[in-house]
Amino acid sequence: MSTVEQSPMDKAPVIDFDKFKPSRSHTAARKRKDFAMGLLIGLAFIVALIPLISLLWTTISNGMKRLNLNFLSYNMSGVIGGKPTPSGGYGGILHAIIGTLEITLGAMVISVPIGLMCAVYLVEYSNRSGLAKSVSLLVDVMSGIPSIVAGLFAFSMFTIIAGPGTINGFEGSVALSLLMIPTVVKSSEEMLKVVPNDLREASYALGVTKQRTITKIVLRTALPGIVSGVILAIARVIGETAPLLMTAGYIATTNMNLFSGQMTTLPVYAYQQYSTLSVTCPASAGPSCVTSIPMERAWAAALMLILIVLLLNLIGRIVAKVFAVKTER
Amino acid sequence: MSSASNSATTAAGGKTADKVFKGVAYACGILILVTLAAVALFLLFRAWPLIGGDQAQNVAAIESFTGNKAHNFWQFVGPLMFGTVLVAASALIVSFFISVGIALFISHYAPKRLATALSYVIDLLAAIPSVIYGLWGGIVLVPAVYPFWNWVATYFGWIPIFAGPAANPPRTVATVALVLAVMILPIITSLSRDIFLQTPRLQEEAALALGATRWEMIKLAVLPFGRSGMVSASMLGLGRALGETMAVLMILSPGLTYSAHLLQASKNQTIAANIASQYPEANALGVSILIGTGLVLFLITFLVNFIARKIVEKASV
Numbered sequence: 001m002s003t004v005e006q007s008p009m010d011k012a013p014v015i016d017f018d019k020f021k022p023s024r025s026h027t028a029a030r031k032r033k034d035f036a037m038g039l040l041i042g043l044a045f046i047v048a049l050i051p052l053i054s055l056l057w058t059t060i061s062n063g064m065k066r067l068n069l070n071f072l073s074y075n076m077s078g079v080i081g082g083k084p085t086p087s088g089g090y091g092g093i094l095h096a097i098i099g100t101l102e103i104t105l106g107a108m109v110i111s112v113p114i115g116l117m118c119a120v121y122l123v124e125y126s127n128r129s130g131l132a133k134s135v136s137l138l139v140d141v142m143s144g145i146p147s148i149v150a151g152l153f154a155f156s157m158f159t160i161i162a163g164p165g166t167i168n169g170f171e172g173s174v175a176l177s178l179l180m181i182p183t184v185v186k187s188s189e190e191m192l193k194v195v196p197n198d199l200r201e202a203s204y205a206l207g208v209t210k211q212r213t214i215t216k217i218v219l220r221t222a223l224p225g226i227v228s229g230v231i232l233a234i235a236r237v238i239g240e241t242a243p244l245l246m247t248a249g250y251i252a253t254t255n256m257n258l259f260s261g262q263m264t265t266l267p268v269y270a271y272q273q274y275s276t277l278s279v280t281c282p283a284s285a286g287p288s289c290v291t292s293i294p295m296e297r298a299w300a301a302a303l304m305l306i307l308i309v310l311l312l313n314l315i316g317r318i319v320a321k322v323f324a325v326k327t328e329r
Numbered sequence: 330m331s332s333a334s335n336s337a338t339t340a341a342g343g344k345t346a347d348k349v350f351k352g353v354a355y356a357c358g359i360l361i362l363v364t365l366a367a368v369a370l371f372l373l374f375r376a377w378p379l380i381g382g383d384q385a386q387n388v389a390a391i392e393s394f395t396g397n398k399a400h401n402f403w404q405f406v407g408p409l410m411f412g413t414v415l416v417a418a419s420a421l422i423v424s425f426f427i428s429v430g431i432a433l434f435i436s437h438y439a440p441k442r443l444a445t446a447l448s449y450v451i452d453l454l455a456a457i458p459s460v461i462y463g464l465w466g467g468i469v470l471v472p473a474v475y476p477f478w479n480w481v482a483t484y485f486g487w488i489p490i491f492a493g494p495a496a497n498p499p500r501t502v503a504t505v506a507l508v509l510a511v512m513i514l515p516i517i518t519s520l521s522r523d524i525f526l527q528t529p530r531l532q533e534e535a536a537l538a539l540g541a542t543r544w545e546m547i548k549l550a551v552l553p554f555g556r557s558g559m560v561s562a563s564m565l566g567l568g569r570a571l572g573e574t575m576a577v578l579m580i581l582s583p584g585l586t587y588s589a590h591l592l593q594a595s596k597n598q599t600i601a602a603n604i605a606s607q608y609p610e611a612n613a614l615g616v617s618i619l620i621g622t623g624l625v626l627f628l629i630t631f632l633v634n635f636i637a638r639k640i641v642e643k644a645s646v
Contacts, residue, residue, distance in 0.1 A: 149372075
C-alpha cells in the first residue's frame, strides 16, 4: 500500500449516523415490550400450574378420606346403598386393582414383543426402504388413534371372531395394546439408535451372525432404555377408561380369569362411581349410612390410580437415568 | 458353544436363526400396516348394516337415538362432527398460546436446572389419566368457573360465541375446552420446546449482537425457525382433543345442534363421548350406528395426525 493512493473511504458520502440513533423513547418502548413479553411467558407457566396443583390437591384431600386397608382389601359384593358392610368398610377396589393389573399385563405381553421387533426391523433391517418409511409414519399416526376407537376395534374383532356379546378382560388387553404398541416402538427405536455402531461392527468382525449381534449386543446395550420406555407406556395405558368401558365391562365381584367374564378396572370403577353420584339412605339406617359414598369411593380410586401412575413414571425415569447407556456425545 | 466339533452345526443353526429372526422382525413391521388396515376394516364390517342393511330399520334406530331429530346417518353424525371439531378447536386455541409460552420459558428464559424440573412438571400433566381430569372437571372446575363464564357472558355477550345467558352449572363446551386445553398442553409444549431448542445458536447470537432484546431475538430467530414444528405440534394436540372421551363425557351436558354458543349447555356433543354414553343401552343395530360414527372419528383423527406427521417429516429433512 502506497501512501500516495487515496483511501477509498474518502469518496464515501458522509453519513450522519446520529440520524439513525435510536431515540430514548424508542429504546424504552423496546425494553418495555421485552419486559412485558417476558412477564407473559412467565405467567403462562403459572397458569399451567394452577390446574395441576388444584387437581392433585383435590384428589389427595378427597381420596385420603376413604383410601385405607379395608378399601383396598374388599370388593363391591354385598354393598347395599350407603350402608357399611359387615367388615366395617363401604366396599372396596380389590377387584378393580386385580382387573387393572391383569388387563395391563395382558396388553404388555401382546405389545412388548411386537413393538420391540418392529423397532428392531426399523433400525436394523430396514435400510431406509420405502416400506420402512411408511411403517414409521404409520406408527406415528397410530399413536394418535383415539382410545375409544381402539375399544371399538377390539369389540368388533371379538364379536366377529368369538360371537356377539363377548366381553372379557383379554378383549380389553387387545384394545390397550393397540394404544401401547406405538409408544413401545417409538421409545425402543430411539434407544436402539443410540447404541454405538462400533459395537455392531466389532461383533460382525468377529463373525457373529446378525441375529446374535442384535439379541446379545444391541438389545442388551439398549435394555435399560427399553425397559424404561415400556414402563412409561404402561403408565400411559393403565389409566385408559373409554376402551375398557366397552370391552372389559364392570362387575362388583372379583374375577381372576382374564379370558372369561367381565372385569372391573380402576378407571372404569372411578367413572362408574362418579356417574352413580349418590345413594339414598332409608330413615332407619342411622348415622353410619353415608349418602355421598359413591363420590368418596370415586376419589379414593382416583387417588389410588394417580399413585400407581406416578410410581410407574418415577420407576421408569429412574431406570432410564441410572442404567443409561454411556454414549460418546 | 466352546467345543470345536460343534462349531459347524452352530454356524448352520445360526444361519437359520438369522433367517427366522429377520422374518419375525419384518413380520412385526408389516403387522403395523395390517393392524391399521384391520382397524378400518373391522369397523367398516361392523358398521355395514348401516350401508347395506334394511334402511327403514336404520331410520327407526336413528330416530330412537336422537328423539326423532335426525332421520338418516348424516343428519345424526353431522352435529356430532361439528361438536367434536368445535370442542377440539376451542381447546386448541386456549392451549396454543399458553403452551408456546411455556415452551419458550423452558427453552429460553429459565435457568438450565430449573428448565429440567419444569419439563418434569409438564410431563406430570401428561401422565394423569383422563378419567381423573373428568372427575376434577366435573366436581371442582364446573362450580368454580361459573362466575368467570357469567362475567364473560355479561361483558362479552355481544360476541356471538359468548352469547349469554351462561349456563349454571356450566356443563358447557367452554368448560370442556378448558379441561381439554390442560390435557393437550403437555404435547404441544414438549414438541415446541424440542424445536425451539434446535434453533441455530449462531442466528440467536447474531440477533443479540445486533442489539435485539431477548423478545426481539425470539421473534426474529426462534419463532420463524420453529413455525412448522409449532403447527405440527398443535395438530397433534388437536388430534388428541378430537378423540378425548372421558373428560367430555363426564363434564358436557349433551345436545345435537349446530350451535356455536360456547357458554350455553345442551348444545353440542362429541363423537367419542356419544359412543361411550349411548353404547351401554344400544341394541345390535344401535351399536352398528355408533361404530359407524367411530369410523368417521377414526378417519378424521387419522387425517389430522397424518398431515401433522407429514409436516414434521418435511421440516426435519
